[in-house]
Amino acid sequence: MRKVVSILLAVLMLTAMGTVAVTSASAEETATVNGVVANVGDTVTIDYFVKSDCIWEDFQGHVTYDYDGLQLESFEMPDVTTGIMTNTLNKGLVYYTGVDINSNYKFYNEVNFYRIKFTVRQAGSYVVNNVWEVADGNDVDMIVDDGIILNPERLITREVVTATPKPTETTTTKTNTEPSTTKPEPTNTEPSSTTPTVTSSTPSPTTPVLVKELYVQKSVGVNIGKTAKLVYSLEPKNATNKNLAWSSSNTKIATVSNGVVKGVKAGRATITVKTTDGSNLTAYCLVVVNQPVTSISLSKKATMYTGKKLALKAKVNPANASKKELTWKSSNTKIAKVASNGVVTGVKAGTVKITATAKDGSRKSATCTVTVRQSVSKITLGKTNVVLPKKGSSYNVKVTVAPKNAYNKNVAVKSANTKVAKVSASTVKSGKTVKITAVKKGTTKVTFTAKDGSKKSATCKVTVKK
Structure with missing residues (x-):
């Protein structure tokens, strides 16, 4: 018995001689937030950026997150300062809205739309998601309507996720350096005669957790x-x-x-x-x-001249389609351009396809093959001032159109006063001549006009002496 007590005293004295002990942290638990790894207790910041090529009047949306795994610290909209309202009272949801009809929102250059910060509560894989509900541009159709992104090309977004480690903590424990004088109680080495007591209880019913x-x-x-x-x-x-x-x-x-x-x-x-x-x-x-668009009716072929305009008419089916707006596109703008209302402008001779596509997301479309013909750009006359000496005398005037690849080279010929001078033909082809014959003394004009609709013309002055 004395030997046992001596050994215990020695152990206690050795223990009391310790000075300082430093506790080390156990391995950190990790989580991923939108793909970025963070430790439990770290701060995660998500910066959401927006760029749009049109002016907005209003917008609305919300951000969803896992409330059990992430603790919301703050939500702000750094670059959007007017007409905004936010609501962070709902667990797992942040609402935002903006209405600025007078000044409007201009996101031509990328802006920091919102910044949201969380503290990681527990390990896991979490997704913080932005849900657009409405975004309305005043110079274009709706960008987002009832949660559907109608014009994704007008709404460019990206996000930057940053994890900031929590401050590290070190715990020190100082122990008594004086030898212990406390005597340990003698240990009873005799076997216990106490009989173990076994108790039992009936579990109480679990109280249901209601939805709040x-x-x-x-x-x-x-x-x-x-x-x-x-x-x-x-x-x-x-x-x-x-x-x-x-x-x-x-x-x-x-x-x-x-x-x-x-x-x-x-x-x-x-x-x-x-x-x-x-x-x-x-x-x-x-x-x-x-009601989605089921088909679009459009002429399959059309012909026009360079420099001219042609209005294509498309019919959207069915008649009660909810969104009948169309986008128009030219397969080659060097040959023909098309405006948002379907009006085609001929640029140079060639063939091009003009396509009309429904804007409602149904992907329905129709195509018209447009042949662009070269218009007459100039009419040149062999002589622009003809003098005829007397009645019955005549002169042949040569007519030339440019360019050489003009599709319709016919030229209309007309005398302003046939009692003074008359012409041999009402129409002449480029490179041919027209005879002008004197009728009686006087002065008149003979006009040469392109018949392709380009309205290009030239005039020859005719004087009959007697």
């Missing part, structure tokens, strides 16, 4: 026959009953199943979602069902 918040996107657009998955969420994530009840105000326009909407007929319907755990929460989404 329910969110569904405000609106969505969908074409007839197509589907769209609604963005929705509920809090808390550990709610016992997450089942939801979905319904449509008009199933003849849109149906819904487990948050997936299907367009039936053009029109509007309200989708209602309710909790089923007794929390009696309800949310609504407006669905706009669009």
Whole structure:
């Protein structure tokens, strides 16, 4: 017994002689946020940039994130300063909107649209997603309408994700350097005669966790026959009953199943979602069902001249298509250009394809093959001042058109006063001559006009002496 006590005293004295102990941190838990690796406790900053080639009057959208894994620290819109409102009260959601009809929003140069910061709560893989709801340009068609990006080429975005490590902490522990004088209690080496006691209890029923918040996107657009998955969420994530009840105000326009909407007929319907755990929460989404373009009717062939304009007429089918706007494109602008209203301008001789495409995303299109012919650019006369000595005398005037590749080289010939001088033909081809004959004394003009519609002309003065 004394030997055992002596050994214990020696151990305690050796332990008391320690000075300083430094505790080292255990291995960090990691997470990924939009593909960037960060440790638990780190700050993750996402800068979202926007560039657009048109002026906006208003916009609306929201950012979704995992509330359990990420703690929202701040949300700001650094380069958008007028007419904006934000809402960060909903867990896992940040709403933003902007309306500035007077000054408008100009994103010609890339702007820092928003900056959002999080602290990583726990390990996992997380996606922070921006959802556009509305973006309306005042000099173009809607860029985003009811959540559908109609003009992706006018909305260029990118994001930069940065992870900032949390400050490191070091813990020191100082122990008593004086030898311990406390005597340890003698250890009872005798076997215990105490009989172990076994207890049992009946588990109490678990209290159900009710849903406290329910969110569904405000609106969505969908074409007839197509589907769209609604963005929705509920809090808390550990709610016992997450089942939801979905319904449509008009199933003849849109149906819904487990948050997936299907367009039936053009029109509007309200989708209602309710909790089923007794929390009696309800949310609504407006669905706009669009009638897509099914075909476009357009003349297959057309002919025009350089320097002239030709208005192509396209018919959008069906007549009740929700969005009838078209984009026009030329296969070769060196031959012919086309304006946004379908008016073609001939540039040089050749053949080009003009295509009209529906803007509603249906990808329906029609093409017209346009042949551009070279117009007459100039008419040259062999002589522009003819003097005839007397009645019956005549003179042959040669007519030449330019350029040489002009498609229609015919020229109309007309005397202003046939009682003074008359012409041998009303039409002459380039390179040929027209005879001008004196009728009686006087002065008149003979006009030569291109017959291709270019309106190019030349005039010859005729004087009859007697």
